[in-house]
Amino acid sequence: MTENEMTSNESTESTSTAEAAASSPDPSGDPLVEQSIDVEGTNETTGTTGKPVIESRDLNVFYGETQALQDVNLAIPEKQVTAMIGPSGCGKSTFLRCINRMNDLIDAARVEGDLYFEGKNVYDDDVDPVALRRRIGMVFQHPNPFPKSIYDNVAYGLQIQNQTENLDEKVETALKRAALWDEVKDQLDKSALDLSGGQQQRLCIARAIAVDPDVILMDEPASALDPIATSKIEDLIEELAEEYTVVIVTHNMQQAARISDKTAVFLTGGELVEFDDTDKIFENPDSQRVEDYITGKFG
Amino acid sequence: MATREPETGWHGEQSDVNHLRGRAFEATCLALTAFGLVSVLLLLLFVAKDAFRPLSADTGWLATYAATVLVPLAALGVYYYRLDEPAGEVAYVTSGLPVVGLLLTGGFAVLFIELLSVLEWFALLISLAVAGGLIVAHGRLRSKAALERLAVMFLAPILTVFGLPPTEFNWFVTDAAAALGLDFGLYYRVISLREAIMLLPFVPTDWAMLLLTLVLPVAGAAGWFVGQRRDSRRDSLAVVGITTVFAVLGVVAGPLLGIGTDIWLLLITFAILPLGVYVEGVVRRGEGVRGLAFPVIAVLGVAVGSVVTGVLGFAGPESWLDWGFLTSATSRTAADAGIYPAMVGSVMMIIVIVLTTFPVGVGAAIYLEEYAPSTGLMGKFVTLIEINIGNLAGVPSVVYGLLGLALFIRILNWPQGSVIVAGLAVGLLILPIVIISAQEAIRSVPDSLRQASYGMGATRWQTIRQVVLPEAIPGILTGTILALGRAIGETAPLLMIGAAASVRLAPNSFFDVASMMPRQIFTWSSELDPAFRHGVLAAGVVTLLAVLLVMNATAIVIRNRYQRTG
Numbered sequence: 001m002t003e004n005e006m007t008s009n010e011s012t013e014s015t016s017t018a019e020a021a022a023s024s025p026d027p028s029g030d031p032l033v034e035q036s037i038d039v040e041g042t043n044e045t046t047g048t049t050g051k052p053v054i055e056s057r058d059l060n061v062f063y064g065e066t067q068a069l070q071d072v073n074l075a076i077p078e079k080q081v082t083a084m085i086g087p088s089g090c091g092k093s094t095f096l097r098c099i100n101r102m103n104d105l106i107d108a109a110r111v112e113g114d115l116y117f118e119g120k121n122v123y124d125d126d127v128d129p130v131a132l133r134r135r136i137g138m139v140f141q142h143p144n145p146f147p148k149s150i151y152d153n154v155a156y157g158l159q160i161q162n163q164t165e166n167l168d169e170k171v172e173t174a175l176k177r178a179a180l181w182d183e184v185k186d187q188l189d190k191s192a193l194d195l196s197g198g199q200q201q202r203l204c205i206a207r208a209i210a211v212d213p214d215v216i217l218m219d220e221p222a223s224a225l226d227p228i229a230t231s232k233i234e235d236l237i238e239e240l241a242e243e244y245t246v247v248i249v250t251h252n253m254q255q256a257a258r259i260s261d262k263t264a265v266f267l268t269g270g271e272l273v274e275f276d277d278t279d280k281i282f283e284n285p286d287s288q289r290v291e292d293y294i295t296g297k298f299g
Numbered sequence: 300m301a302t303r304e305p306e307t308g309w310h311g312e313q314s315d316v317n318h319l320r321g322r323a324f325e326a327t328c329l330a331l332t333a334f335g336l337v338s339v340l341l342l343l344l345f346v347a348k349d350a351f352r353p354l355s356a357d358t359g360w361l362a363t364y365a366a367t368v369l370v371p372l373a374a375l376g377v378y379y380y381r382l383d384e385p386a387g388e389v390a391y392v393t394s395g396l397p398v399v400g401l402l403l404t405g406g407f408a409v410l411f412i413e414l415l416s417v418l419e420w421f422a423l424l425i426s427l428a429v430a431g432g433l434i435v436a437h438g439r440l441r442s443k444a445a446l447e448r449l450a451v452m453f454l455a456p457i458l459t460v461f462g463l464p465p466t467e468f469n470w471f472v473t474d475a476a477a478a479l480g481l482d483f484g485l486y487y488r489v490i491s492l493r494e495a496i497m498l499l500p501f502v503p504t505d506w507a508m509l510l511l512t513l514v515l516p517v518a519g520a521a522g523w524f525v526g527q528r529r530d531s532r533r534d535s536l537a538v539v540g541i542t543t544v545f546a547v548l549g550v551v552a553g554p555l556l557g558i559g560t561d562i563w564l565l566l567i568t569f570a571i572l573p574l575g576v577y578v579e580g581v582v583r584r585g586e587g588v589r590g591l592a593f594p595v596i597a598v599l600g601v602a603v604g605s606v607v608t609g610v611l612g613f614a615g616p617e618s619w620l621d622w623g624f625l626t627s628a629t630s631r632t633a634a635d636a637g638i639y640p641a642m643v644g645s646v647m648m649i650i651v652i653v654l655t656t657f658p659v660g661v662g663a664a665i666y667l668e669e670y671a672p673s674t675g676l677m678g679k680f681v682t683l684i685e686i687n688i689g690n691l692a693g694v695p696s697v698v699y700g701l702l703g704l705a706l707f708i709r710i711l712n713w714p715q716g717s718v719i720v721a722g723l724a725v726g727l728l729i730l731p732i733v734i735i736s737a738q739e740a741i742r743s744v745p746d747s748l749r750q751a752s753y754g755m756g757a758t759r760w761q762t763i764r765q766v767v768l769p770e771a772i773p774g775i776l777t778g779t780i781l782a783l784g785r786a787i788g789e790t791a792p793l794l795m796i797g798a799a800a801s802v803r804l805a806p807n808s809f810f811d812v813a814s815m816m817p818r819q820i821f822t823w824s825s826e827l828d829p830a831f832r833h834g835v836l837a838a839g840v841v842t843l844l845a846v847l848l849v850m851n852a853t854a855i856v857i858r859n860r861y862q863r864t865g
Contacts, residue, residue, distance in 0.1 A: 105753060107674040134756030144747040146766060157755040160765070162442070207755065 053078040053215065053245050054099055059113035061094050061103065061270070068094045069270040071113070076262070081237060081246045083260030083278065085253055087293070091270035092249045096217050099247065100136040101129040118214075134161060137208035141220040143200035145192035145207070150175075150184050153192045153203055157211040170210060178206035179236055198229025205236060209244070216240060218248040222255065234259050253294060257282050265290045343844070349837030350620045360613035367607070368600035375593055389581050389590025394597065395852075396577060400570030402849060406646065407513075407565050413643050413805045417561065421508035422496035426459035429492055433459075462491030506550045506560045510543075517568045518542035521576055528580075542572050620838035628803045629819065633830035636823075638839050643805035644718060644798075644813035645787055645846075651722025651809060652729065652786055657779055660733030663688075664775075667734070668741040669763055692731035699728040700795025708796060716797040719809040724792045729782040736778025740771040773857050780854035784847050790817040816843045 052075035061069040069091045076082045084092040094103065101122060103109040114121045122132055134157075145153050154171045158164060171188075175181040180202045184195070192203055201221060208216055218237070222230040237259050240246055250256050256263050257278060264275040267289055274281060274290045285291045309315070348354075353361065379387030411417055433455040437448060490498075502508070518539045526535030549563040558566075581588060608615070627637030671681040703724025707713045713720050744767050752762040799814040800822045806813035814822075820839040823831045 100754065102750070102754060105750070107672065107678075130756055130758050132756075133754060138754035140747065140750060140754070142747060144745075144751045146748060146751065147770060156752075156757075156765070160755065160757045160761045204751070207751075211755070 080261040083256035086266035090266040137213035151188040174210035350841040356616035367604040385587030386590035389587040390593035403569040424512040426493040430456040619834040640805040641819035652726040656726040664737030697791040700792030740774025
């Protein structure tokens, strides 16, 4: 009960901040061409934050004939939460899946342009996407634990990477970091499918961080969950940002406002319209279209 | 705006919706279904009546058994159905397990009688175990060398089971030896561990070898399973210990009771051990304990019935399908005819089919579902292949028989009508079915699981091995068992490849000429003596149907278990 109240308080609070942020319009309305992001400039404006760990340059993605991303230039800083928002079909998930090359699994997808991870273009011929994905973990929209025991789910990544020393310890650490240990410590042998949706999603996060990646990508991790489970996931994301770079795609603008340090706004057609500090995006966006989107006039 | 006629209403007599055609269609479908089911049921009853001839028994005999077996069991069944469903499940399993166990016992007994001696079995198992040990040891010592492990995985079993082939076929060794100026002689070869064991001057007795290679491994597996379930080392040790004690007791006491030690050990392994573990679990859980009454009452009822009929002198039915029919060869007189050699032939044919078709079919399905490209020119080619696999599933079986005749007998010169040719021809026939059902099973694994695995940085092989296959295996097994059910009843390919019309001796090797159950039944159908055409034929059909039923029931059990956990 107390938990419930707390959550509802929290969400009303954040809603009001988001509304406040949205109700301070900036009528500048610069031409969109100048909105494409200058990587260096972004770093200067956010001087206190980490160096960029992921940078895209003129990234274009096509699914067959359809263009899903258009000349995206973006630099994601280290150990922060970067949110991507935008209407459905705007390419934000596509961008996320470009980072760890999950788009390779779709036959029709074609990627042009460069995407650098720690200074190395991940689309170079000598990059093994499997090795890349071991550095960049991913959490999906719907909780998708393996139909194995809770323990085996978390141990899976460690086992496939042959890191089987101190397996029990590593599993415990991952579950503790994902704030799930206290709920499941007595039932590690139980099937992961018996957990609730929110627990399953935290298990998926535990699974992703068990192998200690550098970056965690989250594709709408809370969209299939109820408000309580969502708030737990959000708290968790903020904690994770202390050690990991987190990139999160979300439909929920309040969520982006609550948890992220940086926000990228994609609009229809797969163009990145604005990328800046979250406060700036929600309080004083440069682009009229972004403002319209955030205030709900469009999209 | 169109306005409605005032008299068309939506309630009562004036409703303007007509249900007549729908109702008529529903009734027609129901009638057709009922017609199909009833005719199949009638056919089965007719065949069963011919096979068992229940009406040839004394009325007293029928009444006695009805009173001691049928009525109590029916009453219990109704009780379980109405009041105690968990007990019904327990009754079902405790009655089914012994039947399956006895069938397995029979199968292994036939294996040891017809195919290989206990010593050969022992040598084979020990060499396979040593090969497994080599693979594991290599994995421990050099865990990074993946290619090397692949080579070890293939070569270790070949070396321990087959040894090196004669140098005549072993070009590499011959050439290397010639280069070094050595001459091994034409047929010099390194014998395998299996052959070395066979040549040992002293070997343990049969029962000791069976205990080592069959009873203890199965007991160990059961113990491990129990230990996992209950998280108790003590219980798993107890399972192994009690089984061993029973086995040794049986070896000592078996000859006194007139049961061979081998049969006794097989019974312990396949019938008594699983039943014991299950019953112990039921008693411990305390749920559905009343279900245990069902098999007990069945056995008691039969015992009481046989005493009563013996004392009162009632004669049983002159059934065609009896123990003699199952254990003797066909004969010129209908009363002595049996199906044993044909049954052995069918079982050996199934072994050939499983060993060849299962790996090929599942491998093809995995390739088509997980690896094959879906776009571009290659994608079109793959689609073409898939369409043609579907077409092959519909090719008449006689054509596969012709293919077997041409390929295996005319080109490869294998003996006409031998088990291996029959198995391969029928195996080709069910291969498309196995591929298609395995593809279905693999496709039904949710894509989100693959995504999760790839997202963790798993390779394609790791994803298939650890995520896709464990999920798909129950479906693959179900499809394969159903396909095997079709294979065991196929007759046309057997006719084409010249399977024996009837044989007096069961085949002892895969290259022996054999008959199979459907082929034998076909022979009986053209005998002049009506006793063959009615009685013996019906008994053969019932035997074949019983084997089919057991196979399909296994498939259904696997599928249900899968649905419950999945």
